[in-house]
Amino acid sequence: KQEVTQIPAALSVPEGENLVLNCSFTDSAIYNLQWFRQDPGKGLTSLLLIQSSQREQTSGRLNASLDKSSGRSTLYIAASQPGDSATYLCAVERGEGGGADGLTFGKGTHLIIQP
Amino acid sequence: SQTIHQWPATLVQPVGSPLSLECTVEGTSNPNLYWYRQAAGRGLQLLFYSVGIGQISSEVPQNLSASRPQDRQFILSSKKLLLSDSGFYLCAWTLTGGTEAFFGQGTRLTVV
Helix, strand or coil: CCCEEEECCEEEEECCCCEEEEEEECCCCEEEEEEEEECCCCCEEEEEEEECCCCEEEECCEEEEEECCCCEEEEEECCCCHHHCEEEEEEEEECCCCCCCCEEECCCEEEEEEC | CCEEEEECCEEEECCCCCEEEEEEEECCCCCEEEEEEECCCCCEEEEEEEEECCEEEECCCCCCEEEEEECCEEEEEECCCCHHHCEEEEEEEECCCCCCCEECCCEEEEEC
16 A cells, blocks of 8 residues: 655745755555645645656746655755745555546645745 | 636534535546545545546545536535544546646535
């Protein structure tokens, strides 16, 4: 059974710092990996999708990497801003279903950026 | 552009009452549809997924059921709610081939 772990569970840093969020998964047979952002009481916003054949994806100040063989992904946030405060979730899609079987999520990293 | 609608936003129901949550997707055809639950202190858990009309796969045994009467409509139901059914329910969609998953705004269900 796939398990996804995110470290740290919570993080508080001053504005302007670069930071790294970590995600690990136990079964390397994934179809893709996705990073989401969740604001309190809200749904999930997709940040980055990395297909299993890719190594990284970038969007603005965000960069996500994937090392499928070691079961690890990192989300790098450059020049953090107070608006980045949210819970960040990592999720993997099972490999057998052609991308239709749904996601297994980590419990998230609760990020606070201090002004 | 594609949008996903989920309602109601909040719901308070007594134990033993029925439940019906609805999700609809606009702007795409033949989406894969999903119901997830986020309980306090636990991660998001996949409950059901559907790759087509009338096709439902369940991930965990539970007090809930799902139906897909139309291509872009997904319904989560229960005949008798339990206290343990409380949580934040999220609907999502993807396209076959491992595309991004897009989520609705969620329904906060409190069973009292």
